[in-house]
Amino acid sequence: MKLPIAVMAVFAFVGCGSTPKKQSESVVQAKPNIIFIYADDLGYGDLAVYGGTGIKTPNIDKLANGGMLFTSGYATSATCTPSRYGLLTGTYPWRNSDAKILPGTAPLLIDTAQMTIPKMLRSEGYDTGIVGKWHLGLGTGDTDWNKHISPGPNEVGFDYSFIMAATQDRVPTVFIRNGDVVGLDPKDPIEVDYKNNFPGEPTAISNPEMLKMKWHHGHNQSIVNGIPRIGYMKGGTAAKWHDEDMADTFLDEAKNYINGHKNKPFFMYYALQQPHVPRTPSPRFVGASGLGPRGDVIVEADWCVGELMKKLEEDGLLENTLIVFSSDNGPVLNDGYYDDAVEKLGTHKPAGPLRGGKYSLLDGGTRVPFLTYWKGHIKPGTSDAVVCQMDLLASLAAMVGSKETKLADSQNVMNTLLGKSAVGRKALVLEANSKTLLRKGDWIMIPPYKGAAKMNTEVNIEMGPSDDYQLYNTKKDIGQQNNVAKQFPDKLKEMKETFEKLRGT
């Protein structure tokens, strides 16, 4: 069944006087289905619509060309866990000192009392589901993977969850549906440890002959499917995922989720695993890009987006579904495995014109592809407004007419996301490796971090810190080549003041 869109008047007439009084929100209210598609480590320059040249992504391009493309769209952070925390809770991740890249055994990072996007939408009548990468911790610590795992996504607002616990390169390498490991044989229990190996279990160090993918840095512990991982795992053989099928598995789950929710509005968080390491395209996509596995899994991810769109179209849901597409942090080539990402790159620039990449305080760390698409409701266009994933909570709340007030740091920019306003958020504190910086208007200010490493030599990415203040005008200098802190002392002062106020220092 196609859902009617409840479009309510923008203005409400209050009392019997003739002057229309503007309500606090001027967002047109509607309750469409909402799908948030989150790529993992996809860069600003990986997509042709952002000027990329190396990889063909026709389906994501279609979203961009038929919707709004944001040139200053941000994740909150330059790594996964904090960005996902910011996205779901609308809270700056630097407020939570545990919001760092988590091991697979970490307890749930989100407080079950915290407001989240799915919680807010659920109280507005939505069904809520997550399919894909979680990486926000599970349980209370010391998780027994052979029992029901809680709290997790189902305890912070999701009615349905089908997830991998952390990342594709971290154990446990199993899928978890609504808190239970999928396909687990009770006679072959799973054990996971991030400190010590289990006696006699092969690792990348003890048994390099078992590897089909070589590690470059880290990633030398348990071997699963010939791929060395972070962390040690024993047992659970029948439940282990097949890396090359992961994209298909998540896509099927996403389609099934849509199938089951045609009569009620739904929110689906579709968290793709690509192009994070290890890059394991389905055999159908091997060689598809000419750029090696990193390019191939981006082509694969694009295909998944296309299949999802096809499904929505077939089910008559496309005109009643708001789609938001983004990435959790900037790009990286060598993130710990030898997989030709560097060697086969050619002239492709994953971060496009931006400086830095994943892990970086520079714009390449957090400025990411950011697209909104809603057939028949969003007029195609491009916006330079600053928008952040953290703002989805307040923005969606405004759209669905929620009265929720626990919106943390999230700001309502719904009209901007729908292409009806050019105004973004005024100031945004961004985070990389627990260091923070400020984007405000066209300006970016990175405070001094004395003595901090300037390069991450393992991944070969500039980290961005300097002993001095850095100030860039991103409109004139998108590549952050000219530090103008000394030329614009007044601007620097204003930026410092805003930053200190927001950081509470």
Ligand code: NG6
């Ligand atoms: C790092 C891993 C990297 C990746 C990252 C998390 C090493 C040496 N590096 O610690 O490979 O897994 O964590 O990426 O282990 S993220 O996108 O989930 O933040």
Ligand code: CA
């Ligand atoms: Ca990531």
